[in-house]
Amino acid sequence: MTTNTNDTRTILVTSATGKTGRRVAELLAARGATVRAGSRSGATRFDWEDVTSWAPALKGADSAYVNYYPDLAAPGAADAMRTFGELAVANGVRRLTLLSGRGEPDAVRAEEALRASGAELTVVRAAFFAQNFTEGPMAEGVAAGTIAFPAGGTAEPFIDAADLAEVIVETLTRDGHAGLVHEVTGPRLVTFAEVAAEVSRLSGRQVAYVPMSEGEYASLLQEFGLPAPDAQWLSALFAMLLDGHNASVTDGVKRVLGREPRDFTAFAAEAWGRSAVAEA
Numbered sequence: 584m585t586t587n588t589n590d591t592r593t594i595l596v597t598s599a600t601g602k603t604g605r606r607v608a609e610l611l612a613a614r615g616a617t618v619r620a621g622s623r624s625g626a627t628r629f630d631w632e633d634v635t636s637w638a639p640a641l642k643g644a645d646s647a648y649v650n651y652y653p654d655l656a657a658p659g660a661a662d663a664m665r666t667f668g669e670l671a672v673a674n675g676v677r678r679l680t681l682l683s684g685r686g687e688p689d690a691v692r693a694e695e696a697l698r699a700s701g702a703e704l705t706v707v708r709a710a711f712f713a714q715n716f717t718e719g720p721m722a723e724g725v726a727a728g729t730i731a732f733p734a735g736g737t738a739e740p741f742i743d744a745a746d747l748a749e750v751i752v753e754t755l756t757r758d759g760h761a762g763l764v765h766e767v768t769g770p771r772l773v774t775f776a777e778v779a780a781e782v783s784r785l786s787g788r789q790v791a792y793v794p795m796s797e798g799e800y801a802s803l804l805q806e807f808g809l810p811a812p813d814a815q816w817l818s819a820l821f822a823m824l825l826d827g828h829n830a831s832v833t834d835g836v837k838r839v840l841g842r843e844p845r846d847f848t849a850f851a852a853e854a855w856g857r858s859a860v861a862e863a
Contacts, residue, residue, distance in 0.1 A: 593617040594755055595640055595647040595676070597629055602714050603682060606748035607648050607755075614756060619644060631663065638670045646678035646755050647671060649697065653813075655682070656689035656820060661696040668700025678703045678761065680754045682747075685710050685766055686829040687820075694764075703761035705754040710768040710829065713741040713850045716778060720807070725782060731793040733800040733818060734775045734825040740768035740832045741778075743845040750839045760839075767835035773847050781848065785855040797822040 594611055598604040599620035611618045621629025621640050629640040631652045641647065649667065651660055664681075671679060681697055684690045685708045698704045715721050716730070724730055750767055754760040779792035795803065797818050804814035836844035 591615065591617075592645040592756065593619065593643060595619045595621055595627070595629070595644040596650075597621045597631070597640075597648060598650040598652050599625065599627075599629075601650060601652075602712055602718055602744045603748055603751065604648070604650055606744055607751050610748055610752045611755070614752070616756070634663075634666060637667060638674055641671050641674040641676050643674070644676050646680070647676055648751055648755060649679055649681040651682075651693070653817075654690075654820065655684055655693045656687045657816070660689070660693040664693045664697035665699065668697045668702055672700050672702050676702065678705075678755065680705045680707060680751050680760075682751070683708045684824065685768070686824060705760040705762070706764040707747070707751055707754065708764060708766045709747050710742045711739045711824070712744050712747070713769070713847055714744040716782070717854050725790060728788065728790050729793055730775055730779050730782075730790060731795055731800070731803060732775055732825075733795050733797050733822045735794050736774055736776070737825045737827050738772035738774045738777075738830050739825065740770070740772050740829075741847050741850075742767055742769045742836075743847075743850050746836050746840070746844045750836060753839050765835045765839055766833045767839075767844070768832045769844050770832060770846050772830055772832065778847070778851075781851045782855050785851055 594616050596604050596608045596611070596618060599608050600622045608618045608620045619627040619640060621627045623630045627640050628636050630636045651663065654660070679697065679702045681694060681704060683694055683706050694706050716725050747767060750765060776792040779790045782790040800821065801814045801818035804817060805811055
């Protein structure tokens with residue numbers, strides 16, 4: 584991977600407080616770029632639910648990292664991408680990198696809507712994040728000793744969010760990626776049961792994987808306060824993503840960064856091994 588420590592671009596990072604957004608922002612800043620960290624309450628206000636916040640955040644930027652919330656496969660995402668792309672081009676933003684989901688037909692429609700804007704678009708389709716087990720709602724279950732998910736015995740090539748962020752930064756700061764789709768995964772397939780076993784081994788406390796049906800998982804999400812339509816949509820999305828069609832690895836990280844992606848075991852050792860040492 585080549586490194587530029589004197590990048591003079593101004594880059595908008597949407598959803599800049601999320602798993603990938605904050606990592607992308609940090610890496611860009613380390614390269615010398617002027618980062619606009621877009622969020623609902625930050626200095627650069629950006630809210631995917633408030634279209635009036637988009638143009639002010641885009642104005643004067645050279646490029647943007649597009650991380651749509653709640654998901655690129657969500658209802659209304661394609662319309663949002665079409666509008667965002669038009670505003671980006673109108674405000675002089677030349678280059679866009681879009682985070683997309685691997686194996687999501689609805690996300691592809693949103694990709695196409697953004698591509699139609701005419702901006703230089705790079706799409707990065709990512710596997711399930713390893714950090715989902717340590718950051719966000721699923722982390723609470725892991726801490727309580729249970730990984731409940733509608734994945735059955737399907738294996739997933741979990742990608743480290745740090746690797747993903749590096750790929751995104753390369754596409755934003757290096758030429759040659761416009762028009763490309765990079766599909767990125769970790770180096771091997773891991774089942775959710777294997778994740779639970781790894782966490783148990785490293786942390787010194789028992790963590791169990793509890794496979795659930797799509798309906799059971801939707802009910803669980805509602806118990807945690809998610810409205811029924813959102814819970815049903817999200818549960819259906821996860822069940823579709825983990826039906827086996829994504830159970831393969833790619834060389835996307837190596838093609839962009841020139842190195843192999845981080846293995847899940849290395850991520851797990853850092854995430855849970857240290858806490859085990861601290862608790863001993």
